Amino acid sequence: MTPLATVPSKPTQTAKDYVPDVDVRWCPGCGDYAILSTIQKVFPTLGIPKENFVIVSGIGCSSRFPYYMNTYGFHSIHGRAPTFAMGIKIANPDLSVWVITGDGDGLSIGANHLMHLLRRNVDIKVLLFNNQIYGLTKGQYSPTSHIGHKTPTSPDGSIDHPIKPLSFALSAEASFVARTLDSNPKHMAEVFKAAARHRGTAFVEIMQNCVIYHDGAWTDVTDRSVRDDRLLHLEHGKPLIYGKNRNMGIRMEGTTPVIAKIGENAVTEDQFLVHDQQDPNSAYSYMLTQMNYPDFPTPVGVFRAVEGRVPYTDLLIEQVKSTIQQRGRGRLGDLLRGPSYWEVDDNNQISMKTDSPKPAAVTAPPAQTDGVEDEMRVMAELTEAERRVRKYPLLKVLGEPIGNALESRGTMNPLNFSVTDSVEQVICAFKDNHVNCILVLDEKDEMVGIVSERDVVMKVARKSMDRKSTPVEAIMTPNPVLLNDTATIGLAFNKFSIGRFRHMPIRRQDNSVGLISTTDLLFYLYDRVHDRKGSVPAGSLLDDE
């Protein structure tokens, strides 16, 4: 018998897992490349199964992002990504949902949705690529373009006052607000990780360069030669200090922040503001979002990360749970009947009914009361065993004959070999037919053993053996545990778990032999839960009352 090896622990994810086999079609030199590769490095570190990531985007250059990530992706319509993301998160709160948007997509056509996502604090991460330009439509000014910005649609300079993305987010009561820059992957990675850790909507503005239509959008603060003096790195609990010589800082004069230099006018470090990203009052972080070069250094890092506001989906799930607690899991029959209804009898006589408690006396058998049966009453009539099956319908499946599972998911006519066939033949058969277990028959065509992939691995791969001359008899598992197809699925599970093997021959009424594996059984259970043939409702799997 092939012993069941210890289950290998899930292989660690790597950035490579997130790189799909497609050509990235952003312009050479685009800031998006750095953001993409940072995300591909950060995702494997988050401890989230790869299949649980969903990336949702709208329209724009940045919104092509989902196609360049080997995760579930939803490239939606202009500005509406937050709405789709919210629907995804509501339908399955276990998913890690990331919205990729830009200054046009997120702050112009989709600003309304972004605002409502933030105020609801849905547990979704929003990365806004801000390059102050419409790239995909070839260079028109955007809601973050500066006054005077000349573009094809503002030949005399933009007269639109720009919006500050982080100020916008805070005014929508955002619980997590941060800024990072495409030219600093390390910084980006830290900010993305902080965003991922946050429970609630995390909003990240990325200062991103558009090499074609707005090259150098941020170089006045991000260029290597000036960045130390023009960027203010925010660190929780640390004073607001910046500058090549770490001697500049921000302090308050009345209600106004001002720049001060250590040593000048008796300024000392302890006069500087100390960064508090957890301040429940958003006034302080709002003040930071209003500070920009050239009047101030431009702050980067986490501005605000306030935990404790329960995310929207948690509140929704809580309402669902408490409704179930108060009223019980809904029974369709009750809903169809409504609070008041009436009964018409054979003589066209009418009697009013209301939802008042039913009399305990049972006059009709449950089978005849169908959709409007009082399930509680029926339950009371059943034996304990019947009750258990009703409560935990999977038990019912365990009582079914294994033949059902064999027919639906198992191998009805497995490949078979004679005891004298060579090991090489069997290995080739595995490879060519995509099977992982075969039967071995003697000269009377009676089954005498089986060979599984594990047999091959354990008994062939390790030994020096001439596969062409060695008969399969040498590596087969002789006289495997066998069940008739009338045996229950429960018994099959029992055999699998005691014997620690993964394949089992099943003898049918006509004496022919099929094969069933543990995987087949799992799929069969899954099918039964989902197709309800024989009424095993999916919800009941989760019923823990």
Added chain:
Amino acid sequence: MEHSTMISTNDAPPVKRPPKELSTAVVRFAGDSGDGMQVVGDRFSDSSAIAGHDICTFPDYPAEIRAPVGTLPGVSAFQIHFGGNEVMTPGDEPNALVAMNPAALKMNLPDLAPKGLLVVNTSQFTEGNLKKARYETSPLDDPALDANYQVIRVDLSGLTETALKDSGLKRADKVRCKNFFALGMIYWTYDRSLESTLEWINAKWASKPQVAQANGDVLKAGYYFGETSELIGDRYTVQRAKIPKGLYRKISGNEALAIGLVAASHCSQIDIVYGSYPITPASDILKYLSAYKNYNVKTVQAEDEIAAIGVALGASFAGALGVTGTSGPGLCLKSEALGFAVMTELPLVVVNVQRGGPSTGLPTKVEQADLLQAMFGRNGESPVAIVAASSPSDCFDTAIEAARIALTYNTPVILMSDSYIAMGSEPWRIPSVNDLDEIHVRHVLPTKPRKVYERDEDTLARQLAIPGTPQLEHQIGGLEKNEEGSVSYDPDNHERMVGLRIAKVERIARTLPPTEIMGNPQGKVLVLGWGSTRGAIISAVKRLQEQGSSVSCVHLRYLNPLPQDLGEILSRFKTVLMPEMNMGQLNMMIRSRYLIDTVSYTRVRGRPFLIRDLVDRIETLL
């Protein structure tokens, strides 16, 4: 002896005339928005149903929540048709009208049947109220009124106050009960038991016994007033309907639709996520569903119509069935996302409870003028399935059917309802849960690599892999894709995918039941309708069939695709008449599809068809 004189023949009370028997009757309550007309209408409907009548109701109220008291725009009305035959419309004209003030009289008197019963609340016929209703002299003084109708002048406010003089209520609270006085009088007129209404009153104001007592007393006072005052000349008993054995309830279209969606979730074992933005007359669907959180339903009141459909479609991508509900103006806003649903081939149900348009139009009035918008209101070749409900209770079955199509074919489905059936109600035989058909949904399992646009051979539906399933990571979006799911601008591929999306929707026709013809399968005239006109059309056609006319009717639930047998059926009739509450939208579709010379009969008056109008129109073709 004094006793003997009291019963002497001379002084004997008049012998009560026996009530007249009617097959059906129509009653309308009309008053100011604040007069509680919808409440008494509802009570009358319930007690009618319980008394064994078939019923059909028509609440008709203004778009303004509280227009100035006593004015014409502030009039709110409730009409109910009840009786022994199958009642399929709220009735062409009321046999009895209660008018609580001059404005209500002015708005509703033209509809009252000749010699009909008219109860007016004289206490409201003050100079000021007459002026608000734009009467120069009191209509109650016009001798023509008594010549044409059976007029009962009652001081409803005064009598109600008198009945409650010992109740301890404040004067304003006493007067507020006057709607129940009117209801009591109508109950007496139609020989109706008070029992179920008294029960309702006690349950409704269980926490305010004083109010319950007052309303109950006033109801009785109205009833006894009818009995003792002898003002009302004739009493009526209306025939009971022959109703098949079973359990019944009264249901409105919006509630039936909400319950239908829950039932669809039960049948498919797929959760419902309902995203919606409040809009008349669809808001109640969200109201109902948000109370069903223990039925695998999640609801979101979204920030706008676009977000509502976005939430729904996102949920569908994640494995639920997304549903969004709206009315015409909202459907305009959802157009782009609807096209996106077509492109991504995800299941989605969009409920459009139609109202008068264009633009804000007539928010509380009925019209069915969004059909071509549903068919074509998107950019590109963008086919969606369309189904239409034809009565309040039919909203239940149509909702399940819409969900079945959406989940089977992974396609958006537009479900057309309208304000008339959404707000109207009728008795509904409660179906058995066990009789509902299963909706078979199977998502792709993580067993083997598959193509994103791999299709089921029968349905052509794209097979869905749900986020959270290992090994099936993929991306979909609004850009055209090839079968593998990669973005493709290849001309051949685009042409093939456009064709496949259309063919998929056409495939739905294969699973539709045969089209039912009411009447002979061939003849002179076929009346072809869809949506809420069903009741009026069937009633008119039946009336003519009883007179021996060669007329039949077909009523469509499936508008896209149309049933496969429809063309052949249409060819068997000399003339096809198509009544619609629009300017001939289905007519345009039928003419272009079957190349036949149909006759269009259109009404856009914000009101349902009258049976007699249909009868007259059909007769011109016979």
